[in-house]
Amino acid sequence: MGRGAIKGEAVRVRQTPDTNGKILGEFNTGYPLTVLGFVEQTGDHSYNFAWAKVQLDNGATGYVYGKYISGVDTPLN
Secondary structure (H helix, E strand, O other), rough: OEEEEOOOOOOOEEEOOOOOEEEEEEOOOEEEEEEEEEEEEOOOOOOOOOEEEEEOOOOOOEEEEEHHOOOOOOOOO
């Protein structure tokens, strides 16, 4: 998908693509990442591709809610 960055303060990167997922870390605006793809979700209160699978520059992978990513077109930008 491409290179991007965190947009926001104390944005959580999670182990799974939901707000109950274990927090792997919190990052601030400008922290670089690579968007690997988007996760399709279903349900009454979800967007189809709200979560992005990302790889951080330290090599860790996790999930970030799409509206907190800049520099890459996401379904919520």
